[in-house]
Amino acid sequence: MPVSNANWKPKIVAFCCNWCSYAGADLAGSGRMQYPADVKIIRVPCSCRVNPLFILRAFERGADGVIICGCHPGDCHYTSGNYFARRRMTLLFSMLDYLGIERDRTRVEWVSAAEGAKFAKTMNEFVETIYTLGENRKLRDIRCRK
Amino acid sequence: MRTFSAEKLESLISSMTLPVYAPVEEGNTVIYAPYEAGKKLRLDKVGTDKTPKEVLFPQWETLMHFRMEGKTIELTEEERAKEDYVLFGVRACDMQAIRVLDKVFLSDPVDTYYAARREHGIIVGLACDQPGKNCFCKNFDIDPAQPDTDLVLWPAGDTYYCEAYTDKGRALMDGWDTEEADENAVAEIKENIAKKYDALPFAHLNLTGFDGEHLMEKFESPQWKKLSMACLGCGTCTFSCPTCQCYDIRDYDTGHGIQRYRCWDSCMYSDFTLMAHGTNRPTQLEKYRQRFMHKLVYFPSRNEGMYSCVGCGRCIEKCPMNLNIVKVIKALGEGEKE
Amino acid sequence: MMKKIKARALSLLSDGTVKRVLGWETGETAWDWSPALFETEKEMDSFVYGVYAGANLSKYCLKMGKMDGKTLVILKPCDTLSFRQLLHEHRLERDAFYIIGAGCTGMQDENSLLMKCAACKSKNFAVYDEIIDTEEAKQPTGTKNRMEDVEKLEQMTAEERFAFWQGELSRCIRCNACRNVCPACSCIKCVFDNPSSGVQSKAPVTDFEENMFHIIRAYHVAGRCTDCGECSRVCPQHIPLHLLNRKFIKDMNELYGEYQAGRSDDERTPLTSYTMEDAEPGIVHERGRG
Numbered sequence: 001m002p003v004s005n006a007n008w009k010p011k012i013v014a015f016c017c018n019w020c021s022y023a024g025a026d027l028a029g030s031g032r033m034q035y036p037a038d039v040k041i042i043r044v045p046c047s048c049r050v051n052p053l054f055i056l057r058a059f060e061r062g063a064d065g066v067i068i069c070g071c072h073p074g075d076c077h078y079t080s081g082n083y084f085a086r087r088r089m090t091l092l093f094s095m096l097d098y099l100g101i102e103r104d105r106t107r108v109e110w111v112s113a114a115e116g117a118k119f120a121k122t123m124n125e126f127v128e129t130i131y132t133l134g135e136n137r138k139l140r141d142i143r144c145r146k
Numbered sequence: 147m148r149t150f151s152a153e154k155l156e157s158l159i160s161s162m163t164l165p166v167y168a169p170v171e172e173g174n175t176v177i178y179a180p181y182e183a184g185k186k187l188r189l190d191k192v193g194t195d196k197t198p199k200e201v202l203f204p205q206w207e208t209l210m211h212f213r214m215e216g217k218t219i220e221l222t223e224e225e226r227a228k229e230d231y232v233l234f235g236v237r238a239c240d241m242q243a244i245r246v247l248d249k250v251f252l253s254d255p256v257d258t259y260y261a262a263r264r265e266h267g268i269i270v271g272l273a274c275d276q277p278g279k280n281c282f283c284k285n286f287d288i289d290p291a292q293p294d295t296d297l298v299l300w301p302a303g304d305t306y307y308c309e310a311y312t313d314k315g316r317a318l319m320d321g322w323d324t325e326e327a328d329e330n331a332v333a334e335i336k337e338n339i340a341k342k343y344d345a346l347p348f349a350h351l352n353l354t355g356f357d358g359e360h361l362m363e364k365f366e367s368p369q370w371k372k373l374s375m376a377c378l379g380c381g382t383c384t385f386s387c388p389t390c391q392c393y394d395i396r397d398y399d400t401g402h403g404i405q406r407y408r409c410w411d412s413c414m415y416s417d418f419t420l421m422a423h424g425t426n427r428p429t430q431l432e433k434y435r436q437r438f439m440h441k442l443v444y445f446p447s448r449n450e451g452m453y454s455c456v457g458c459g460r461c462i463e464k465c466p467m468n469l470n471i472v473k474v475i476k477a478l479g480e481g482e483k484e
Numbered sequence: 485m486m487k488k489i490k491a492r493a494l495s496l497l498s499d500g501t502v503k504r505v506l507g508w509e510t511g512e513t514a515w516d517w518s519p520a521l522f523e524t525e526k527e528m529d530s531f532v533y534g535v536y537a538g539a540n541l542s543k544y545c546l547k548m549g550k551m552d553g554k555t556l557v558i559l560k561p562c563d564t565l566s567f568r569q570l571l572h573e574h575r576l577e578r579d580a581f582y583i584i585g586a587g588c589t590g591m592q593d594e595n596s597l598l599m600k601c602a603a604c605k606s607k608n609f610a611v612y613d614e615i616i617d618t619e620e621a622k623q624p625t626g627t628k629n630r631m632e633d634v635e636k637l638e639q640m641t642a643e644e645r646f647a648f649w650q651g652e653l654s655r656c657i658r659c660n661a662c663r664n665v666c667p668a669c670s671c672i673k674c675v676f677d678n679p680s681s682g683v684q685s686k687a688p689v690t691d692f693e694e695n696m697f698h699i700i701r702a703y704h705v706a707g708r709c710t711d712c713g714e715c716s717r718v719c720p721q722h723i724p725l726h727l728l729n730r731k732f733i734k735d736m737n738e739l740y741g742e743y744q745a746g747r748s749d750d751e752r753t754p755l756t757s758y759t760m761e762d763a764e765p766g767i768v769h770e771r772g773r774g
Contacts, residue, residue: 001317019664052703086764086765087739089765094768098645100646100647100649103769142690173722264573376539378718384659412659417684
């Protein structure tokens, strides 16, 4: 099923931790920094709340890219949550790569509450990458397609 | 009786205009799938990894779709099978299994999804000249040399003999490039097959007492505890069984509607027939007992003695813990003698 | 060895040290042994131990642990790792079991040496009350590098890997044997059986579901999987599921230091610990580009 329509818009899910990255997204907003509307933010208490199933479910439901944002290592509101998230996501991404899924569809970025600009830049870059990769065909549930 | 050379088998299959489901190699398994050029035909495989049941009653199928528009619900039913197809290389045990499925799905209320597939299928049987080591179809009055199909093939070295038994079968065979053969050509083959099957280790099991009369006796047997101990509660036996017919109907939320589908279910699963009261068969003992009681006692007691085990031997080969119906028949049969 | 084990089990059963014996019993043919529970000396007549005792009995201990009195369990060297891992997770009480560590000369099925034995990890017992083995059983069985096949896959292109796994996983019939046999899969209710989880499914309806089930199955046991190889042994569709588990093990060994689940009682698993200097997830991306 080649994507013939130039109108194709990617769907991107961003899991943002409540304490840093979500505030960073807020700051990007209040600072009127532009990032594509293709990014849908889901607020989670901590980056380590993100269960691998969340990521797979996002792909199932038609996401083309998933990005997880959390506090910088060392700055976790719960002291160590993002350290655990780091290991989990590394292993999960490696596994997806092992199964032949494009490795650039997933990403982890640390964004603090003060880094509105970084948030916007990260999202712009990530959306750009997903546009280059095109539609997610390998990891989706065909039943969810219209 | 007609005959053709074994070399012509593949071209004969490709020459049929209807879609042909045949046992083909898929990875390191053999399954019934549409035959196409390049696929490796495996008519030699006894106890294929997936059964012909799957062609008539797939592991999952969509029944209907729902879509909400405001306050109205739009319902689209999935179309029933409309096109004829050939199910090729079905052995006697698997054909008997289809008869078992017929009892379930074609009696009132008729399962129209199954009925449509059954009606459009032309089944080409294959006599078993080489039994598998786990075969025990003989116990259930199945003749491996004479599958109860529309058309039967008998392999005989470098030739095949074939004979059609129904109009569908005759129509199909008319299109094949075959030669006339002696009516008694397969008599010897049949005799040989009978001898081979008679000599199999599980060919003479004692099935006395497996009927409605002894239901409670079998049900309450103390043997079940020991028999079911090692059962993992996986669905291997039920999903590789040619007669297991339990299914579940579920709804899948696609985000833009509901897809109602049915899929095989297994009485080994913890959530099999689970309802709000939550007291479905609580332990593996009850689940395990149900499977074998159904095959050997409940089903025959309601269907004129027709067992819903056909002795194909797949569960013997597949069970990860080597539990199987032969062990059950022996244990419960012996329990009776004491 | 079998005679010794049987005699020892019988004496422990008769003197009341243990109430039951968890071992193997003979079947209809020479090789189709099943795990069995023996409660009387008479039942012990059908007790066997030998090359067809491939099943890992640790998983059954979860059930035995809830029974009255001690259970004698026969564990092979690699099975003891699973048992100790379950102890570590507080799923089993050590006092409820008497463990006979049984020497292993490599387990077989009807046709050949089991896959798990071809790449034998060790002949050491991680936990036991006594060991009964022979000189022969102390020698390593198979010397295949267990990561060999994982490495082969890693060398392929993403497209080749995708095709490989699609081919393998599309045969899955969701019988759940891989999950049910796994000693690390000890959840009382699996997320895939839970109607409120949103991912419950009884059939591999689409490619996606097959992928999701197997990724999550392997992921959930990552760090706790002892690589006992039971998942691949039991698969009726012959899917090499151990290659998923071994990939996790390989990654964890490379990134977080060599680790073997079940080898100690107080060590944290790679996924329940961290260091400040851990690699960033981006390493996966970099690795491919290198």
